[in-house]
Amino acid sequence: MSHVRTNILPLLLFGLISLSACSSKDDSQAQKLLEEAQTAVENHQFQTAVTLIDSLRSAYPRAIEARRNSLHTLAVAKEGLALDALQRADSTVAVLSVSADSLQRLMKKVDNPIEPYFVASSTDPSAVRNATGIQARMSPEGDFYIIATLKGVSAKSTSVSVSNQSGESASTATVGFDGERNDRSNGMETITFMGSESEEFGKFIADHRGESLTLTFNGGRSHSILLPKTQADAVATVYDAASTLRALKMASVEKEKSTRALDLARSQAARTFVEEQ
Numbered sequence: 069m070s071h072v073r074t075n076i077l078p079l080l081l082f083g084l085i086s087l088s089a090c091s092s093k094d095d096s097q098a099q100k101l102l103e104e105a106q107t108a109v110e111n112h113q114f115q116t117a118v119t120l121i122d123s124l125r126s127a128y129p130r131a132i133e134a135r136r137n138s139l140h141t142l143a144v145a146k147e148g149l150a151l152d153a154l155q156r157a158d159s160t161v162a163v164l165s166v167s168a169d170s171l172q173r174l175m176k177k178v179d180n181p182i183e184p185y186f187v188a189s190s191t192d193p194s195a196v197r198n199a200t201g202i203q204a205r206m207s208p209e210g211d212f213y214i215i216a217t218l219k220g221v222s223a224k225s226t227s228v229s230v231s232n233q234s235g236e237s238a239s240t241a242t243v244g245f246d247g248e249r250n251d252r253s254n255g256m257e258t259i260t261f262m263g264s265e266s267e268e269f270g271k272f273i274a275d276h277r278g279e280s281l282t283l284t285f286n287g288g289r290s291h292s293i294l295l296p297k298t299q300a301d302a303v304a305t306v307y308d309a310a311s312t313l314r315a316l317k318m319a320s321v322e323k324e325k326s327t328r329a330l331d332l333a334r335s336q337a338a339r340t341f342v343e344e345q
Contacts, residue, residue: 098124098131105141114148117141140340147333154326161323164316171309175206184208186309188302197256201299202228202283204270204306210313212306214240214266216285218257224288225257226250230272230295232279238272239286241265257285270307277304 101124108117121142125135175186178193186206187193196203196215203215216228226244231237240261243250249260261269273281273295283295 094128094131095134098128098134101128102134102138102141105138105145109141109145109148112148114145114152117145118149121145140337143333143337143340147330147337150326150330150333154323154330157319157323157326160319161316164312164319168309168312168316171305171312174305175309186306188305190298191302196258200293201296202303203299204303206306206310206313210310210317211263212266212270212310213263214261214269214303216240216259216261218285218291220255221257221285221291222252222288223257223285223291224252225259225285225291227286228259228261228269229284229286230269231282231284232276236272236276238268240269257287270303270310273300274304274307274311277301 101120105117105120105124108114108120121138124131124138128134174189176189176191177184177186185208187203191203193203195201196217198219200217200219200221202217205213205215207213214228216225218225224245227240227242229237229239241264243259243261243265245252247253249262251258277300281295281300282292284290284292
């Protein structure tokens with residue numbers, strides 16, 4: 069039994085020495101990554117710093133000192149990322165606000181018992197009931213939609229498309245006849261295409277503003293007309309206004325998120341800085 073204990077002791081000592089050597093190597097490698105991350109922060113390479121510290125914490129779980137010291141560097145890097153994001157969002161909001169104000173001056177509000185809406189200043193809202201064509205509208209929330217009217221022709225239409233002389237085209241979604249959004253009464257076929265149902269259609273007209281465009285009603289049979297320039301221009305104006313307003317809302321949300329992220333990162337940076345002293 070004494071002989072067995074004598075053999076075990078050197079093995080235990082060897083194991084402790086090996087663990088100590090490994091730990092020392094881990095500490096050295098972890099410290100190297102930490103120094104690289106700190107240099108990245110100094111050079112405003114904040115995402116690189118975050119990646120390096122993530123690698124440190126993943127690869128060297130026993131490098132306690134380096135992991136502890138990395139907390140402040142990580143917080144500072146995240147503060148830098150949040151500040152960059154906030155500056156970008158703030159700039160985007162400023163640019164879009166100017167564009168939105170400019171486009172709003174080209175629009176007018178129409179009061180409606182159900183819900184008010186906006187059309188291009190040149191648009192007569194009642195015209196949609198009097199002749200074949202399309203009318204673009206925007207809800208108070210910035211939602212773009214299209215009302216298409218086919219008068220005096222029975223096509224049993226369920227969608228409309230627009231094309232240019234190069235053969236490029238875009239279509240609305242299909243809205244089946246239901247007597248409400250797709251109505252066929254008083255010698256007219258009237259369809260309302262909401263939101264995503266008219267997005268590609270409106271974008272196409274805005275992207276090809278000034279071109280000669282053909283409007284086609286699709287259904288039981290097709291019926292085409294040359295889209296009046298005044299209607300095409302009005303659609304482009306309303307589409308641009310709605311798109312800009314949506315983008316402005318998204319940028320404003322991003323700005324709020326970035327502001328909260330920056331506040332949190334600064335709080336963490338201040339707390340970890342104190343802990344390291």
